[in-house]
Amino acid sequence: MGLFGFTNRLVQMIDILKNEIKIKNRRGCKYRCHIISGSYGFLFSLEKTMKKHENLFITIEGGEGSGKTTQSFLLKKYLEDSGYEVLLTREPGGTVLAENIRDILLSPNLNLIALSELFLLEAARAQHIKNLILPALKKGKIVICDRFIDSTVAYQGYGRKLDLQLINSLNLVASFGLIPILTIYIDVIPSKGLEIAKKNNSKVYNACGDRIESESMQFHNDVRKGYIEQARKYPKRIKVIKSQVTLDRTHALIKNIVGAVL
Ligand code: ATM
Numbered sequence: 213m214g215l216f217g218f219t220n221r222l223v224q225m226i227d228i229l230k231n232e233i234k235i236k237n238r239r240g241c242k243y244r245c246h247i248i249s250g251s252y253g254f255l256f257s258l259e260k261t262m263k264k265h266e267n268l269f270i271t272i273e274g275g276e277g278s279g280k281t282t283q284s285f286l287l288k289k290y291l292e293d294s295g296y297e298v299l300l301t302r303e304p305g306g307t308v309l310a311e312n313i314r315d316i317l318l319s320p321n322l323n324l325i326a327l328s329e330l331f332l333l334e335a336a337r338a339q340h341i342k343n344l345i346l347p348a349l350k351k352g353k354i355v356i357c358d359r360f361i362d363s364t365v366a367y368q369g370y371g372r373k374l375d376l377q378l379i380n381s382l383n384l385v386a387s388f389g390l391i392p393i394l395t396i397y398i399d400v401i402p403s404k405g406l407e408i409a410k411k412n413n414s415k416v417y418n419a420c421g422d423r424i425e426s427e428s429m430q431f432h433n434d435v436r437k438g439y440i441e442q443a444r445k446y447p448k449r450i451k452v453i454k455s456q457v458t459l460d461r462t463h464a465l466i467k468n469i470v471g472a473v474l
Contacts, residue, residue: 264352271360274398277405302358310336318422326372370438400455402432
């Protein structure tokens with residue numbers, strides 16, 4: 213076979229392969245292998261094909277200093293490494309408008325009454341759900357949200373003593389009826405957690421922390437009670453883990469829990 217015949221044969225073989233070869237990595241993550249042939253040779257290119265998941269909305273909850281934000285980032289990375297498209301977001305926040313509301317809510321110098329605080333939180337939530345979370349879920353992304361409706365029950369209900377029925381109704385309206393499939397509550401003793409949180413936030417706010425962190429110890433104990441009672445009420449959705457000594461240990465527990473809904 214001359215050089216011309218050999219090249220022709222090679223191009224034919226490549227054409228057969230060209231359709232796509234799917235290979236799986238150790239974690240079950242699929243790659244698409246493109247083989248592009250031309251007169252002068254061929255090129256391989258690997259492209260990760262992201263796994264889709266319908267309506268997987270996970271929320272992470274916890275008191276101040278529970279480590280939930282760090283754990284949310286670790287969970288996002290773990291799921292992305294496993295091949296999923298993930299949106300990590302937070303409440304209050306997630307959109308420009310909701311982040312602006314967050315600044316108002318956390319600003320230590322504002323004299324907000326409890327009801328205004330609740331309405332601001334719900335306004336931020338409606339914007340967040342409609343503009344960010346629902347579109348991401350529709351695209352098949354897994355959405356992880358750092359705080360959600362259970363925070364409102366715990367902080368505004370048990371902490372501020374606003375009517376729980378009112379809070380539940382507003383939560384339902386502002387979230388367009390969206391309820392997480394799974395909520396992980398990281399439980400921490402308030403006195404311990406607040407010490408950590410205030411240290412972390414001391415560059416942004418004063419040594420007393422932001423407007424909500426600087427509430428009394430009684431307030432934070434009531435918030436914790438709220439979370440624990442919510443978890444008792446919805447044991448299928450809310451999984452409680454105790455804040456662990458190491459990040460890795462907590463992450464391992466979370467991976468186990470999330471694994472059950474994937
Ligand atoms: P993070 O510090 O976890 O980002 O939360 C911001 C604050 O928002 C938090 N307290 N502090 N500090 C709790 C508060 N919050 C509520 O009070 N109610 C809610 O519904 C939500 C989502 C947050």
